[in-house]
Amino acid sequence: MTAAIEQSAIRRAIETWTQGLHDKDVEGAIANLADDFARYSLAPPLGSTGVNAAGLQAWFDTWSSPIGYALADLDIAAAGDVAFAHGLGRLTGTKTDGAVTDLWFRATLGLRKHGEAWKIVHLHESVPFLMDGSLKAAVDLKP
DSSP states (O other): OOHHHHHHHHHHHHHHHHHHHHHTOHHHHHTTEEEEEEEEOSSSSSOEESOOHHHHHHHHTTBSSOOEEEEEEEEEEEETTEEEEEEEEEEEEEBTTSOEEEEEEEEEEEEEEETTEEEEEEEEEEOOBOTTTTOOBOTTOOO
């Protein structure tokens, strides 16, 4: 396959995942996750492995609105059966307690090709923290 075709397939795998998040559709969100998926997300713990459908559903249940999860300026690099993508993520929506979320963060995804399908094997999300000694997360940053 050409590089353009591979990048398109990788982008589709990521878009299927983000659409599943948006729709609060567990099956859609995990469809392109590898069994050995490693996650370093914004929420504790520091890291986790494996696909956790029940945990994802529990998180979905904390939202009253669809979940906006967009990746801006997504840059994809692929070679052979390994790829990574990085960009700025934006999480938006309304929680069941009425709190409105609008957060920009950094996102990196690692993918591996399984047969003809690209699967997400690694996700890292992070926000910078203030270097003024407070160590508070800098959640008010916008691109």
